[in-house]
Amino acid sequence: MKISPLSFVHKVSAALFVVLKPLGIWGLAGLALIDSAFIPIPVSMDGVVIGYVVSAHKKFLLYCLVAAATSALGSLVPYYVGRAGGELFLLQRINRERYERMRDRFESQEFLAIMIPSMLPPPTPVKLFQFAAGVFEMRPLPYVLAVFTGKFTQFLVCSLITIFFGPAIFHSLLRTFHEHLAVALFATGILILAIVFWVVRKIFDRRSNLRFPVEEEPDDETTP
Numbered sequence: 409m410k411i412s413p414l415s416f417v418h419k420v421s422a423a424l425f426v427v428l429k430p431l432g433i434w435g436l437a438g439l440a441l442i443d444s445a446f447i448p449i450p451v452s453m454d455g456v457v458i459g460y461v462v463s464a465h466k467k468f469l470l471y472c473l474v475a476a477a478t479s480a481l482g483s484l485v486p487y488y489v490g491r492a493g494g495e496l497f498l499l500q501r502i503n504r505e506r507y508e509r510m511r512d513r514f515e516s517q518e519f520l521a522i523m524i525p526s527m528l529p530p531p532t533p534v535k536l537f538q539f540a541a542g543v544f545e546m547r548p549l550p551y552v553l554a555v556f557t558g559k560f561t562q563f564l565v566c567s568l569i570t571i572f573f574g575p576a577i578f579h580s581l582l583r584t585f586h587e588h589l590a591v592a593l594f595a596t597g598i599l600i601l602a603i604v605f606w607v608v609r610k611i612f613d614r615r616s617n618l619r620f621p622v623e624e625e626p627d628d629e630t631t632p
Contacts (some may be wrong), residue, residue, distance in 0.1 A: 444482030490542025526558025
């Protein structure tokens with residue numbers, strides 16, 4: 409009886425999950441590293457973090473930090489694979505002009521291009537974005553920070569939802585996300601843009617004591 413490569417990978421990841429999960433915080437770190445670097449865990453990493461949070465609410469912040477840090481470390485594997493031979497791989501499939509347009513678009517917003525997919529649950533193809541970061545030679549430190557920020561945000565939001573509303577509502581939200589993927593991605597994008605705008609505006613105000621031009625009140629017109 410032949411076993412397909414996909415089925416074999418699934419069985420291996422399931423076995424790793426069974427072995428590592430009982431090891432506490434070290435098991436969480438190992439699962440996050442393997443999930444990010446090599447093969448996905450059968451239940452997504454946000455589901456794994458939720459399992460740990462349910463068993464120990466008071467350690468939720470530690471779980472989020474450890475899972476995000478090891479996920480960022482593991483993400484260096486697809487990043488360096490892309491850096492080693494990704495350009496040749498893409499140029500075999502697209503022409504140079506299109507490749508350069510893709511690179512320019514990525515470089516104009518590279519941090520958000522990695523952080524936002526890292527925040528989203530499966531089936532977001534986050535490894536594809538990580539591979540692209542290596543292909544387009546994003547600097548390693550901003551890349552790791554972007555992955556860490558996205559993953560920490562994802563795990564923290566999932567943990568807080570679980571703590572305040574219970575694990576059932578989290579699984580309901582995840583199922584809704586999968587069933588209405590396009591709508592969920594659009595709504596998530598709008599929310600993220602709103603948050604980014606608010607943060608940038610606060611930083612802008614704090615550093616320069618000025619407002620964006622669109623927020624400035626028009627000068628009173630003087631009457632003759």
